Amino acid sequence: MRGTTKRRALIAAGVVVAAGAAVLAHAVFLPGPLDFAKGTRVSLADYKGPSPTGVPKELANAAVLERGAYLTAAADCQACHTAEGGTPYAGGRPFKLPFGTLYTPNITPDAETGIGRWTDADFLKAVHKGVAPGGRHLYPAFPYASYTLMTDEDVLAIKAYLFSLAPVRRANLPDTFSFPFNQRWLMAVWGAFFNPGHRFEPVADRGPEWNRGAYLVEGAAHCGECHTPRTLFQAMDTRHKFAGGQAEGWNAYNITPDQTSGIGTWSAPExxxxxxxxxxxxxxxxxxxxxxAVELSFSKLVPSDIVAIRTYLQSVPAVHTDLPAPAGPAPRDHGTAVAGAIDGKRMFEGACASCHAWSGAGVNSADAQLTAKRAVNDPSAANVALMILKGSGPQVAGRPYMPGFAGAYSDEEIAAVANYVTARFGAVASTITAQDVARLRAD
Ligand code: HEC
Ligand code: HEC
Ligand code: HEC
Known part of the structure; x- marks a missing residue:
């Protein structure tokens, strides 16, 4: 009797351990970024065809600084390494994570506060492996798990460009992480599992355009860092590549070719x-x-690189997620169509309709169209609320512009108008609350 109980307990424990190990293995052993493509992977040296790395052929004869500038833009180093209103690359932009705030460092060539004393080897080790001089491990908010695919030559062209800029004296801000998240050595363990740690390997069976797109998308342009969901261990979940992730509170939507939840219905020119x-x-x-990312990076790429990115993007497996297909035109009757959202409707009339129109078609500008937009058809309404809070962002000449309303309206009012907008123009009415808006505002 006692023997049977003991055996059962042992079997149960064994099952629990095996299940735990399976869950862990599932989270730890992820497919590589190009595994979905099958085919024969070859080293760059063995690849027959135009090189997928470096600068496009339009810049083949450009000087190293011009090549470096192009690659620095493609990798968008500026976005993260610049504080609001600060000098480009001088760092100080905060990244708020659940366990504290991390500030980007100064990567101008200042000898004291920047990276002016770094050797080529130091720079390569940081960008490929996430390890700074002295063995200081860097957090993967710095997307080295993507940049690791870039060739030494390309990374050093970026260094040459950065070292050609004026040094800026700006001391780095320490992170505010608490224990155990402040244990930087843990990032060595993270990197061992989740940083592919090798340079780009083209797929011989695919064309040059696809391979160029793969190099840009997976390496320099690091699309997956925002658009791929994260695992328990904050690695990119490559089983659901590009199925939708997060970027500073914004939803970075499903960009797989899925017909309803992704961008499968977008044409190549779109x-x-x-x-x-x-x-x-x-x-x-x-x-x-x-x-x-568009302003600082993708708009700086030559058309052939944009085509390459699009070609590669359309080749990834479609992943179906629960985002609904965008709704068609809004109902003509905007009277009392939305029960319980009277305030939102009145706000829309006063603050939004003059630019967006009751039909949502946009007044004077097709950019101000609200129908068929993913953000408006996202039941979380997070991006709609952020758009109302912050507006379009910095005004760019020649581009239509939306002001932010963070100062003008309370969290309740913003939640109400966001819920009205999704109910009237989207597929599913959102139920964003004032607390949700407060959280987005604090970010
Ligand atoms: C998505 C945001 C992001 C992008 C894009 C980004 N970085 Fe960073 N980078 C960071 C963060 C955050 C850190 C700090 C990590 C830490 O403290 O652990 C960092 C750290 C660094 C460091 C270490 C500096 C030091 O003093 O320790 C270097 C060098 C660096 N980045 C260079 C680059 C280059 C070059 C690019 C473009 C190829 C780039 N970064 C793009 C976020 C980014
Ligand atoms: C820094 C984070 C970030 C990076 C890097 C990034 N994206 Fe995005 N992307 C977003 C966010 C956030 C949105 C949603 C924007 C909105 O609601 O207006 C978005 C939206 C999109 C959309 C529109 C989706 C839709 O249904 O409306 C496409 C397409 C897209 N991104 C493609 C890309 C590609 C391709 C790359 C790399 C070349 C890339 N993104 C890199 C954050 C990012
Ligand atoms: C001064 C004109 C103006 C006003 C007022 C205005 N908007 Fe906009 N809105 C725009 C323009 C223009 C765009 C496109 C922005 C761009 O090109 O970056 C836009 C974009 C948006 C988007 C993003 C659409 C997308 O494609 O993802 C949402 C959501 C939105 N507005 C909601 C509102 C709401 C809600 C209000 C009222 C609280 C409002 N807007 C007030 C002009 C305006």
């Missing part, structure tokens, strides 16, 4: 226009971190 200009007629307008 995807290219969105990436190069931040808007494509009838499709979304890039706001928040995506607008910044």
């Amino acid at each position: 995807i290219e226009a969105y990436l190069a200009q931040g808007h494509a007629k009838g499709r979304s307008v890039a706001s928040g971190p995506m607008r910044e």
Whole structure:
């Protein structure tokens, strides 16, 4: 009797341990960034065809600084390494994480406060492995798990460009992480599992355009850092590549070719226009971190690189998520269509309709269209609320612009108008609360 109980207990314990190990293994052993493509992976040296790395052929004869400038833009080092209103690359932009705030360091060539004393080897080790001089391990908020695919030559061209800038004296701010998150050595363990740690390997069976796109998307442009969901261990969940992630409170949507929840219905020219200009007629307008990526990075790429990015993007497996297909035109009757959202409706009339129109078609500008937009069809309404709080961001000449309303309206009012907008123009009415808006405002 006692023997049986003991055996059962042992079997149960064994099952629990095995299940735990399976869950852990699932989270730890992830497919590599290009595994979905199958085919034969070859080293760059063995690849027959135009090199997928470096600068595009338009810049083949450019001087090293010009090549470095192009690659620095493609990798968008500026976005993260610049504080609001600060000198580019002098650091200080805060990244608020659940366990504290991390500030980007100064990467101008100042000898005291920047990276002026770094050797080529130091720089390569930081960008490929996330390890700074002295063995200081860096947090993966610095997307070295993507940059690791970039060749030494390209990373050193970026260094040459950064070292050509004026040094800026600006001391780095310490992070505010508490124990155990302040244990930087833990990032060595993270890197051992989740940093692929090798340079880009083209797929021989795919064309040069696809391979160039893969190099840009997975390496320099690090699309997955925002658009791929994260695992328990904050690694990119490559089983759900590009199925939707987060960037500073904004939802970075599903950009797989799924027909309803992804961008499967976007045409090639629409995807290219969105990436190069931040808007494509009838499709979304890039706001928040995506607008910044377009302004500082993708808009600086030559057309052939935009086509390469689009080619690669359309080749990844479609992943179906629970975002609904965007709704069609809004109902003509905007009277009492939304029960319990009277305040939101009145606010829309006073603060939004003059630019967006009751139909949501946009007044004077197709960019101000609200129908068919992913953000408006996102039941969380997070990006709609952030758009109302912050507006379009810095005004760019020649681009239509939306002001932010953070100072003008309370959290309750913003939640009400956001819920009205999704109910009237989207597929599903959102139920964002004042508390949710307060959290987005604090970020
Ligand atoms: C998504 C945001 C982001 C982007 C894009 C980014 N970085 Fe960083 N970077 C960070 C953060 C955050 C840190 C600090 C990490 C830490 O303290 O652990 C960092 C750290 C660094 C460091 C270490 C500096 C030091 O003093 O320790 C270097 C060098 C660096 N980045 C260079 C670059 C270069 C070059 C690029 C473009 C190829 C780039 N970064 C793009 C966020 C970013
Ligand atoms: C810094 C984070 C970040 C990076 C890097 C980034 N994105 Fe985005 N992306 C976003 C966010 C956030 C949105 C949602 C913007 C909005 O609601 O206006 C978005 C939206 C998009 C959309 C529109 C989706 C839709 O349904 O409306 C496409 C397409 C897209 N990104 C493609 C890309 C590609 C391709 C890359 C790399 C070349 C990339 N993104 C890199 C954050 C990012
Ligand atoms: C002064 C004109 C103006 C006003 C007022 C205005 N908007 Fe906008 N809005 C725009 C423009 C222009 C865009 C496109 C922004 C861009 O190109 O970056 C936009 C974009 C948006 C988007 C993003 C659409 C997308 O493609 O993702 C949302 C959501 C939005 N507005 C909601 C509102 C709401 C709600 C209000 C009222 C509280 C409002 N807007 C007030 C002009 C305005």
